[in-house]
Amino acid sequence: MLAIISQIAIGATDLVAAFLFLFGLKRMSSPATAASGIRVAGIGMVAAVLVSFLYVFTIDAAARPHLIVNLVLAVVALAIGGGFAWIVGRKVAMTAMPQMVAIYNGMGGGAAGGIAAVELFGNRATGTTHLVVTLLGALIGAVSMSGSVIAWAKLQGVLGAPLRFGGQRALNGVVFVAALAVGGWMVFTALSGVPPVLPVATWILIFFGLALLFGVLMTLPIGGADMPVVISIYNAFTGLAVGFEGYVLGNPALMIAGMVVGAAGLLLTLLMAKAMNRSVANVLFSNFGEAPAKAKPGAVTGTERETQASDAGIQMRYASSVIIVPGYGLAAAQGQQKLYEFVKLLLAAKVQVRFAIHPVAGRMPGQMDVLLAEAGVPYDLIFQLDDINADFATTDVVLVIGANDVVNPAARTDKSSPIFGMPILNADMAKQVYVIKRGQGKGYSGIVNALFYKPNCDMVYGDAQAVLIKMIEAVRGLGAAAA
Missing domain, CATH: 3.40.50.1220 (TPP-binding domain)
Structure with missing residues (x-):
């Protein structure tokens, strides 16, 4: 009976949390109501987190002793993460807000990748759809994590000018295709019974390594003027990754919140790219700040005049x-x-x-x-x-x-x-x-x-x-x- 009540409470809370996410996002569309929208969405997030502890009552009694350790670790993690975020969030200067948003967004992508890693290492991803969605969430989450870290480093001044070298785009393409190939090989061997050559754990590490490397390589050559678009892109990536892993866990609140964030981030990215009269591909794969090879820069005439x-x-x-x-x-x-x-x-x-x-x-x-x-x-x-x-x-x-x-x-x-x-x-x-x-x-x-x-x-x-x-x-x- 307790398990049934817990399931009903979890489902009802997830539904309410999803509504609060959507309602909060709607209110964030206007500066006049944005603050209240953030609070409403925050309430939804708190409710979704707290109700997740009821899953302990839906699990077989024999497995509960092992679950207690995980519950304690979860509470400790929430206390440390929440406390740190509260302190930093209150002290951060407005000039440091972009890099704070970038690094926290990267943490969201990393969390999605972490969920995928647990599923993959635990061999819990069964079935073609389940495994493919898990790998997609892992790929997108890892790219968002490492790319957001580089974006933070650029905004913070840890990294200087964009890093560009010959054959860079080709290298990025090779790394990305390699990540897809490793993921495809993992799906093939898992479902066909063909020996994976290397241990499964090794393939998983290679997959995550390639995904993280691609995020770094993709972000290093991007100039500072494109950072607003880059932050928006990785925000969309994190949302999509969270949505995919919500499907993997069978959690409606995660699915809805992730897809809403992903869709909103994608629309914002397209609007910002349009405001720059550039495509998203141009932002990601071109060297902003370099004049076309055949173009002769127009001369700037006159002098700067100073006044008091x-x-x-x-x-x-x-x-x-x-x-x-x-x-x-x-x-x-x-x-x-x-x-x-x-x-x-x-x-x-x-x-x-x-x-x-x-x-x-x-x-x-x-x-x-x-x-x-x-x-x-x-x-x-x-x-x-x-x-x-x-x-x-x-x-x-x-x-x-x-x-x-x-x-x-x-x-x-x-x-x-x-x-x-x-x-x-x-x-x-x-x-x-x-x-x-x-x-x-x-x-x-x-x-x-x-x-x-x-x-x-x-x-x-x-x-x-x-x-x-x-x-x-x-x-x-x-x-x-x-x-």
Whole structure:
């Protein structure tokens, strides 16, 4: 009777958890409800984890003593992992959020791969479908794990420039095909009775080794400008791996959560690739930042003109309309609070102020939206590229803070540029542009920005937060002088 009650409780909780995942994801689609959506999905996850302990009552009584050890280990693992994540999550800086998301996503892929490893080493994967799905989850999870670790290392600065060498794509292809071949051989020998030549455990280790190696090789040559898309891709991979292993375990909550995450990650990846006017294959298998071999890079004419922060602040105070384009430099300087303080001064002076967000601004999907939300910027002031791009031509002043490729007019005019054809924010079409930048030089992607040399563009060099403080002081000084 206890076993039946436990089965019913598990099934009902899994159903409720799946609903909470979907409902939470729906609420995450809007900045106004995203926080509550995360909490709702979190409740679903906690419920799914806790109810899994009821499986102890559905197992044969003779096997329960051995299960006690596993239950203790599970509780210890949850305490250590949950405690560590809680502490790190509360302390992590906004600039470190992309790498935190990357490494935690990699842990999800690793967990899926771990489930697959237990099934394979324990010889529990029986039947063609069961074995194939287990191997698919293992392959995708391992690739996501090792690839996410490399993405973390790039974002953290542990690894430098993209690693590229001759024959790299061919090597990647050979490793991937080899992983598929080993997996196919494992299925064939398991179902046909043909001797596997090497011990089964050896084949499993070779399979995982090739999958992990492919994730590393696939990510090493990818440039920093593509990191938002890469993070999104590995997020989709992890979701798919979790969904496959949910099928292996017969766990509906894992299947639904994994497939929802996988589908959402895939759609986000496609949308971001479209925002860069590139295919996903181009992101993964091309050397971003290198001009075409036959193309002659267009010459950038003019000089960068420097102005003072106070002059730029006063100019915006007397403008009728201002559009602000935030980039990673704003996050690096942790200047979002000072930016909103400056915006409130402009709004009080009856200046129309709006924020323009490019889909791939920052180093992970949605980073700029989160940054502004953290500062308390009202959602009705934040606009996406398609909704605001036509307004730049009639705007008095555009303030660009730490952004580079997303406002580079070379994307429209220079066919030799690696970003040619990428939709950009039309900041250069405004009457006046001010760019806050830490110093002269190229952006994260290594591409010279033609905007900085336009006659309507002035550079304000310095840390974004320090510059914004000077702008605030200049605008407040106007009020004090008037009084």
